Amino acid sequence: MDITKFAIPEIIFGRGSLNYAGQCALRLGARKVFLVSDEGIEQAGWLQRLMDILEKEGIEWVYYPGVTSNPRDFQVELGAEFYAKNGTDVIIAIGGGSAMDTAKGIAIIASNGGKIRDYEGANRVQRPLPPMMLITTTAGSGSDISQFCIITDMKRGVKMSIITRTLVPNISIVDPLILRTKSEALIIQSAVDALAHAIEAYMSRIASPFTEMHSLKAIDLILANMPRAVATRSLDALEQLSIASVSASMAFSNAGLGAEHALAHALGGHFDMPHGVVHPILLTSVMRFNLGIDPQKMAEIGRVILNHRLSSDRKTALAGIERLEAFFASFDVALRLSEIIPASERHRLEALCRMAVNDACNLTNPRPATWEELYRVCEEVW
Structure with a gap:
């Protein structure tokens, strides 16, 4: 058999596992979290639930709501600016693939600079990313596990595939209770x-x-x-x-x-x-x-x-x-x-x-x- 590699994050799985988000963030060194989510998750109440969990552990947070379906390159770049200005550390996203890909794109630019299109393709991210914890609200996209990040290049009108080991988050939380909404x-x-x-x-x-x-x-x-x-x-x-x-x-x-x-x-x-x-x-x-x-x-x-x-x-x-x-x-x-x-x-x-x-x-x-x-x-x- 050829030499192979297999990279996955730490996975916290099960009904009610969202309740461990604060403790997990502390293990990553969180003092001021950069939160990424979208309007649908806000309306369903899951974002506020996460904020309450973080607050209970004494963790501050800054919220970036700039997520849409098929996240755009400019949204990622604006998010990276927001991350830098607010002195945040750990990045946490809660949502579907769009929220998590936005968070990953922000993490790339926050540590590597440039534009997100600079990293299209495989293994083009050189520097380590900020600690990331991704909380999925779907059973499908896989961005909370994977080495992939998909961002839309608005000039070309195409989704860019960014693939690198550094995109695997530190922690993935998978709580099936969230799927009920x-x-x-x-x-x-x-x-x-x-x-x-x-x-x-x-x-x-x-x-x-x-x-x-x-x-x-x-x-x-x-x-x-x-x-x-x-x-x-x-x-x-x-x-x-x-x-x-x-x-x-x-x-x-x-x-x-x-x-x-x-x-x-x-x-x-x-x-x-x-x-x-x-x-x-x-x-x-x-x-x-x-x-x-x-x-x-x-x-x-x-x-x-x-x-x-x-x-x-x-x-x-x-x-x-x-x-x-x-x-x-x-x-x-x-x-x-x-x-x-x-x-x-x-x-x-x-x-x-x-x-x-x-x-x-x-x-x-x-x-x-x-x-x-x-x-x-x-x-x-x-």
């Missing part, structure tokens, strides 16, 4: 994002035994628990989705992703759409594109989806892909690009595919994808 749409989008993480990480060119087992477990847990979580908000099912998200995050953080995420970043950056919306549209098409490279591994995914094997690897893989399409169709989600992109904007797909081929996620796709091949995927799912 999520809407049906957010539960679906988050779970499907985690599913895409797991599948692409399993097929990645740099997957290892340490990532593969987490990928397969995540796929199994999501398929088994997502319908009940959506239909009933069952806390047990939501907890299982949280476990699946952690497993998928540990997998993709260390194995990378693939062409589906490269396309998702390009489309999401240009059309400013929620990240989880595009996966039910693109994922199975990209899986078919990759099938010929490693049918045995794709069949293993099919086996987990079907809970049995067919007479050949190819048949098992294809049946798994078809079952996954039926699974997506059982939810209230878009299944074609034409449902989320105006027909008048279809002509932009070629330029976006030319951009997507240079996304860092495409480097670990099992089958090298040209922009023309990515364009054919988009045409297929239009």
Whole structure:
């Protein structure tokens, strides 16, 4: 076996684990925390709950509310200025992927300077970051675990992938109780994002035994628990989705992703759409594109989806892909690009595919994808 590495944060998991945020912050040396969150978390009451927990431990805080879906480069840069002016130390984000990616981007600039676009790609961050604690309010994005940070470059209209070991936070807190305030749409989008993480990480060119087992477990847990979580908000099912998200995050953080995420970043950056919306549209098409490279591994995914094997690897893989399409169709989600992109904007797909081929996620796709091949995927799912 080749030499591999596996990087994860300290993970505090379980119902009520948010209550340990103050003690964890103290262990990181917190005196004046830089808090990052968004309006939705404020309205749900979780931000105030966190502030109360910090205050109980005698920790001061400064709050930066400049988070939107698909965080922008200028928001990150303004946040870094705010961080520097207020003499803060530990960075804490509570929210979904947007809040956590904003916090990571702020941390990069706070310690390394420059503009966030200077760090696009892999391993371009040279200096250590401030201590970070990330508290996820979704079961999907994985930013609280991963070496990834996704920020929208507003000039190019594309989501930049920033990948480096230093982006793994010191501490991740995963409290399934927080998921009870999520809407049906957010539960679906988050779970499907985690599913895409797991599948692409399993097929990645740099997957290892340490990532593969987490990928397969995540796929199994999501398929088994997502319908009940959506239909009933069952806390047990939501907890299982949280476990699946952690497993998928540990997998993709260390194995990378693939062409589906490269396309998702390009489309999401240009059309400013929620990240989880595009996966039910693109994922199975990209899986078919990759099938010929490693049918045995794709069949293993099919086996987990079907809970049995067919007479050949190819048949098992294809049946798994078809079952996954039926699974997506059982939810209230878009299944074609034409449902989320105006027909008048279809002509932009070629330029976006030319951009997507240079996304860092495409480097670990099992089958090298040209922009023309990515364009054919988009045409297929239009």
